Amino acid sequence: MFSKRSTRTRVATETAITHLGGRALFLGAQDIQLGVNETLYDTVHVLSTMVDGIMARVGPHADIETLAKYSRVPVINALSDQFHPTQILADLLTMHELAIHPSQPDVAGTEQYSAHRMAPSKTLPGLRVAWVGDGNNIVQSMLVSMPKLGMHLSVATPPGYAVADAVLRTAEEDAKASGTELLLTHDPLEAVRGADYIVTDTWVSMGQEEEKARRLADFAGYQVTFDMAKRGGAKPGWKFMHCLPRKPEEVTDEVFYSDKSVVFQEAENRKWTIMAVLDALLVRKSYD
Ligand code: CP
Ligand code: NVA
Incomplete structure (x- = not known):
């Protein structure tokens, strides 16, 4: 559910879900009753009977908390006015990669992965x-x-x-x-x-x-x-x-x-880190 524009978070999430064998529905502010014509409570109550997880980009951080409180499935913060956690996962992965390979190698190479x-x-x-x-x-x-x-x-x-x-x-x-x-x-x-x-x-x-x-x-x-x-x-x-x-x-x-x-290595890493989050929460169902 995205109430604001997105290039990286949206495409990273949709493609990662496809790679994991799932299917993503993109629900923008114009598509669903995102707290405009229906309360967030009613929206999340309905959605969480139909999907396995919710990735939500919101304005006020309180909206994420409302979604998380009433959802029966995991809710991932795709950006709020207070936090952008999946971005920082990508930043940390990039720093980790650069600590191992300061010259920015092609990380798709198997040698680097080991x-x-x-x-x-x-x-x-x-x-x-x-x-x-x-x-x-x-x-x-x-x-x-x-x-x-x-x-x-x-x-x-x-x-x-x-x-x-x-x-x-x-x-x-x-x-x-x-x-x-x-x-x-x-x-x-x-x-x-x-x-x-x-x-x-x-x-x-x-x-x-x-x-x-x-x-x-x-x-x-x-x-x-x-x-x-x-x-x-x-x-x-x-x-x-x-x-x-x-x-x-x-x-x-x-x-x-x-x-x-x-910055572009960092942007690419949005995908791999979001895939890891989806794998942990929706596939392995490990919430720690
Ligand atoms: N960095 C980031 O979240 O980009 P988008 O707004 O394009 O998703
Ligand atoms: N601080 C920016 C981050 C965009 C990814 C914003 O909230 O618009």
Whole structure:
């Protein structure tokens, strides 16, 4: 059920379901009574008698919680205004692959796949990730996952665009438990210091289009550039990530299309990680 546009999440999910031998129904906002002419409660009650799982892209995160509460089948968050968990799985897989093969090999090669048997618990801890941008759904999903996995995280957001307090509390607890560093700042240069990865996203998320002019002004100085990475002191081998879709204001073409950028490997990994989620929840029925 998608109440907002999608290229990657939709196509990754539909093709992954086909590979697993299932069939996906794409239900957009114009197709079904998605909380408009019928309550979410009634919708999910009916749908979950007919399907094995629901992938839902919603506006308010409370909608995902409502769906999950009343569904009889697994509900997967395909993006809400607070979180985008399947995106971060793809980012983590990409970091894992690059830790094994820094030169971005053709991962379809069987030789590379055998190397992937190394556990992510060995490749991810200790990585230093810098976020430069909005305190949005993407960085909030990074905050509830990366410190837990032993990764250092620095987050630079402009004043007024901070992450939610509850998310920050979770990140702080996780960072403390795993002994990692967590930094929140308004200074992009401070955030990128020593970074293995510099990550950003659009400054104008879906549903915020009317705030565009104000946001572009407020995010001045936050565009990811080679100069930012150099002056801030990112590691020599730093890489750039972005969930896409990308606009030029948040990162220059020079960085986005450079050999530092792993955005297309990251985008492809949406498919393999979503396939793994579907396999776990719908095929193996393992909910841990
Ligand atoms: N990254 C991402 O979720 O892209 P889509 O909005 O195209 O699904
Ligand atoms: N923050 C963006 C992510 C898009 C995948 C949005 O919510 O629109």
